[in-house]
Amino acid sequence: MTLLLDLALVAWLLALAVHVVVQRGERSAIIAFLAFGLLLGLAWVRLAAPDVALTEIAIGGGGTGILLLRAEAVLRGRGKEEEPMTRAGKLAVAVGCAAISAGLGLAVLSFASPAPTLAPAAAEALGATGLGNPVTAVLLAYRALDTLLEKIVVLLALIGVWSLAPDGVWDGAPEVKPAIVPGPLTYLARILPPFGIVIGVYMFWVGADAPGGTFQAGTVLAAMWLLVMMAGLKPPPDTSRPLLVLALTGGPALFLAIAFLGSIFAEGFLAYPEGLAKPLIVAIEAALTLSVAAALAMLVAGPARKAPAR
Amino acid sequence: MTASLSPGALFGLCGAALVGIGLYAIVTHPGLLRRIVGCNILGAGIFLVFGAVARRGGGAGFEADPVPQALVITGIVVAFSASALAVALLKRLSELNVGERNGTAAPTEQRGRL
Amino acid sequence: MTPAALLLAAALLFPLLLAIGCLSARFRARALSVLVAAPLPALAAAILVPEGRFAFFPQPFRLTLVLDQPGAILLGGAALLWSAAGAFAASSMTRDPAAPRFAVWWLLTLAGCLGLFLVGDVVNFYLLFTLASLAAYGLIIHEQSAAAHRAGVIYVVLALLAEAFLLIALVMLAATHPDANPPIRSVVADLPASPMRDGTVALLILGFALKMGLVPLHVWLPLAHPAAPTPASAVLSGVVVKAGVIGLIRFLPFEAGMPAWGAALIGLGIVTSCYGVVVGITQRRAKTVLAYSTVSQMGLLAVLLGVGLETADPDATNLAAYYAVHHTLVKGALFLGIGILAATGGRRLGLVLLLMAVLALSLGGLPLTSGALAKLATKPMLGYGWLAGAMTLAAAGSTALMVHFLLIVRRDAAGNPAMSPPIGQFAPWLVVLAASLVIPWSLYPAVSGETVASLLQPEALWKVTWPMLLGAVVMLFVDRLPRRLGLIPEGDIVVLAQAGAPLVRGLSNRIGEVDVNLRRWPVAGLGLIALAILLGGALMFRA
């Protein structure tokens, strides 16, 4: 029975993906992609990965969806298309892609059995961190270097986006509000944020022991902030505004500081002192949640469009 | 048959198919925005392969191996950042092109130094 | 370190140090005046250091210097010409604002050229060969005319080609040797047993023939030598081409012999010596005629070396060096003489023309001059068969070419107002001229193993005289041929090569189109996919 359900899910996913690719209109393709993202979340639940499911729905589906929809609105009618491909070329690419998929499928089916896993090692080490959620332990303890560098990646993407602003206004504010704000949007922007903030804080708080964590919480907070800005209730900040800069750099900075302290008071860089692991990790997560929220929102908002208010 | 079609293998195969579909979109679609969408489909397929690996590796009281899950979370964030940068570049490009077509450079655009 | 080793090192390093000194602007401004001194340590080494001495400089230089007989002969002659030409340049180029730059190129070329005669290890041979080749480019383009740039470009293309041939040949030579930088002697000794023997020798001959200017790789000489300033022409034609000669002397296995390759070299040499004469006779400009004469003479040298290789006769290298030093001094003096003639008029003109005639005819073998000595010394080696006949004909051809040359310079100088050349140019010329007459006499016994007295016998004199007479008579007839002058353009077959230019351009355009296509997004994407499949297949289906 579950197998049938899974098969249906897979079929639906593939159909949606094909639809996204062959659909002529940009807008409907992107909406189909949004649906695809939500469905993918379901697939992750089926794969017993609720943390990933939340992240996928929040960032992979939601965040990317908003980003693409906003872009489509701007580009509509003037997006320059490159030359299309010939039929024979498309056929060749299709054959090649099919071959890659087939090879990949073969590889997936040929995985070593019994499956190699780090689950026992992760479980064993979990005690030292005091955390209940093994995924959080991987992200912030065992493989914390990845997470640290990935925060820098997000920050760099933001700097890169900002660098696309025209010269005179680059430390000014982006423009988020559409020309005409639909009434329901304003209404939502007044009602939702309090709930959103509570949900975000909750997600962050349980993240240490249950599914949830910085990214998911950060995305929810970012969504609330974006909603407020889009409805025009609060203007987007200047990119050089100290509070924004503090929010953006605070998380990684705290992470780095604790990492360096680890090399003095614990076993090394990015190691936590015995017994203090959980509080330190929660502190880092708190700061990172804010940073992620600010960074994601600003990434969606785009480069500055208005001269800074001085 | 049922053994090989455990949820792990099934979604792994689905991921493999999505990789092909995404790649096809990236290579053949003339629209730049759709190529970015294609990258996201490709990414989704790759993450599903990771998910399949994680599901297979369940044990020690966990239904799935936490390490690949964490990798996927990191990967999703990186992919989102990449999409954001690509979209920003695309918007800027179209803005500059429109500016050129209208005979005026985009506002306060700096004349390029080499 | 012994004094001999020090002197050998100084011969190589002194000009390099002077070149480095040119980094200082103050020194550079006066660099022209040190040119005369730069080759003096080399000259001293050639005279004072006994043969067979060597010096070895360990890590990190790994430089070996050796002085053997051919090396010493060539080094001495070359150093003398460099010094005299340097003095000539110091006098003739004082007003040239670009003279400091010229001096830098000069010093670098000089260091490379002289070092080549001394160096005994493979890597440093290549290094100095490259230095001499590339730095000479600066001498060729010095006048900055369109012709000079064209000559420079063709020269560089061919020089790089020679470098490439040489590099792969040296790598093939040294590849199996346990030392990363083996001595030349030991790799050459291993060569006959090498599995890559024929390929290596072919590449060596190609590379050095290009430098010497053997047909059909000679095209750079008649373009480059006339384009350069006079003192530079003198050393280019006198010394730089000898880099190829010393290369063949050093790298071909004369001890073991290689009959087939020897025969090939002989054939190449004969063709070259005839070709140089025939094309040279159609030329209008004196410097170009001299350049073609160099081509022809290098052909004769190739014949000598070919005979040595064919008969496994190591002494051939000494004789070849002897012949080469004669050519170095005479050709150098002739080029400098063109500069002297241009500045001479009136009463003195006759004297200068007479001296030029002696020099020119020396190339054809004028009795009692170095040319006659060189021909007599090499005669026994050639035997009495068809080869000797061919060489005799070549001597006749040389004479004809030189008569043509003399007619041109006499005509060119005829209208000169009465004036005399500056002493700073005249004296160096006289020194080279005198050296060309004296040095071969002093070396003759050591090289040929015969006494000087044997040279004065009537039989010996006749041996060299009759080909000259033949040549002169031929020239009398040729001179009357209509439309002879200018029949063949300077650089002859390079014109043919230029006819292939549209083809090359077409190919290049085609590559450009392919690139545009490959850089289209879908094509590159398809390439990516295809590569992934190929690579996956390669990795998967091979146990």
Next chain:
Amino acid sequence: MTPFAHATTPGGFLLVLAVILPVCAVLAIFACGPRSAARIAMTTLAAGLAIAIAIAVELIASGAALSYVVGAWRPPLGIALRADGLSGAMLVMTALVVVTVGLFARVQYGLHDGAGGGRAQTTFWLMLLALWSALNAVFVGEDLFNLYVALELLTFAAVPLVCLDGRAETVKAALRYLLFALVGSLLYLLGTGLIYGQYGTLDLLTLSRLSRQEPALSAALALMIVGLLAKAALFPLHLWLPPAHAGAPAPASAVLSALVVKAPVFLILRLVLDVAPPQAAAIAGQLLAVLGAASILFCSVMALRQARLKLMIAYSTVAQIGYLFIVFPLAAGSAELPPWGTIAWTGGALQLVSHALAKAAMFLAAGVIAEAFGHDRIADLGGFGRALPLSAAAFGLAGLSLMGIPPSGGFVAKCLLLTAAVIEGYPWLAATILAGGLLAGGYVFRVIDTALAIPAVPVAPRRPVPRRLELAALALAVAAVLLGLVPLRPFGLLQIGRDGLAMAGLP
């Protein structure tokens, strides 16, 4: 034999510093605002150079690889950093280039923006430092996924550099670069997933003992290598490189061309030599060598065809990258001689380093030329050597190394590769190396001939260029040449951290 598992060695913390210090500087600049950007960057450059040198000294002194286990979580659960001799050489090379480029940029921005703080300048400093961190992370990474993050960091730092000047064509080039690089990283990531599924570890050292000929590994390696090829812009995947590298400002082009494309090549080298099973690596190596040879010949001709100096240099980069790929069959090694004991291995490493120095010097010299004359059309630069003698000299010296003319690092590299080709019996590779050298000679001499020409109307600089600006390029070019004077020294360094034979069997 190296130990099976990683353990932190003395001096291992230096590796963390090499990766993290530039990141700290990025945060500091971000927090302190644009005005202090240049100052913070200069301080970091000095410190980073010291760290790189310290790592090299520690490597040579101890004769063993440096390792650091991050957070004391041992692989496979945790992440380790490790620097062997090759990594050490890369770190020092990167530091040299980055510091020189930084000094160049400081002078150049000083000419235009005065106190600084502009968009382009601030972004440049941030990206330069991030790029440095990413490169160091790639060179010392031991974990495949950590390397993925490092590669992404590298891409995200490199792309904005391409379009710093904000013109439509450079934005287009940046977008194209980003998308293609993104596909490349995703394919790499996919391979990482397959490897984890097969072996349950991402640690390179562990993998080098585990890997066997298996379908999952083959597919993974194929995907990872192709993904990296896309990022390294090997022919025929070079579509993005010429416009991107030619459009960026000179200091940015210098780091992009000299360093950024080397990171994926370095990883391919590690994958093929460390992870791939030897027999499989042989065939794949042949394929890579064919591509490398095609790259050398094709893109050298393209470089000859270019009318603009920077485009010419960019195409030359694609051609020179090709040399690094013909190393694979030549360095295949044998039972007695491991790959890193072959001369081809040393030749390849030397080519990597000397090309980086020479190419950075060329781009900086081109930057000076563009700064002085306002354009970089080769045909209209006749006689520029008179106005900018130091830049012409820098270009010429760097060109010598590219052509493989002695004495230079490029010469020693090409000579070693040529020797390997002769010994191993690859005449077509030997011919390619020679032809590539000739074509390089063609495009370098075209510029030198222009520099030495005396045209009827001499070119005059738009504005005077300070000597310090020219010296940066010259210093790098001289370094590339000096590399050729110590050809036998790097052998030893490159063996550090590699088990087995050190100097044995080397000619």
